[in-house]
Amino acid sequence: MRRLPITLAALLLAAPAWAEPCPPPPDHSEPLAALVAEVQAAESAAEAREIGNRMWAYWADAPDDQAQAILDRGMTKRAGYDFLGAIKDFDALIAYCPDYAEGYNQRAFVHYLRQDFTAALADLDRALARAPDHIAALSGRALSLYALGRTEAARDSLARALALNPWLPERSLAAPGAPLAPPGEDI
DSSP: OTHHHHHHHHHHSSOOOOGGGOOOOOOOOOHHHHHHHHHHHSHHHHHHHHHHHHHHHTOOOSHHHHHHHHHOOOOOOOOTTHHHHHHHHHHHHHHOOOOOHHHHHHHHHHHHHOOOHHHHHHEEEEEEEETTTTTHHHHHHHHHHHHHHOOOHHHHHHHHHHOOOOTTTTGGGSSTTTTTTTTTTTT
């Protein structure tokens, strides 16, 4: 009987740093809405790109230092083509902060790069359930749906993304004659 408390204490000491619950994600809805209005009024792709970078600063603002460290580490691994390592980090981030949309969005991006479009789509849907106006997730969803041959759904997702940011690089896919152009204007 005396061993149980010692074993329990050892387990508690060995618990991961994120044994405490993740705080709620920061609410950046007001500044993001202002940036959406700014990007919609942008006069050039360069101006829109700068505004988009400011959006990324909000999306990539994790709930706490632990979550931020995991997110940053996963993004560094992804940039270094360590996709399995990145997925492991994003899995840990999602386990720790299941309400943080960017964990799902980043894991989806890695799945997309690995051409696992079904897994990417599932994570993008999870990200959008938490952040419905996440422009990058909407765009990624459109690209994943297109890769899966689901053209109508891809068209709808890209239209939603372009309604928020008409300067997205993916806008060329919705141009007349392009594969995600409105029906009748596509290839």
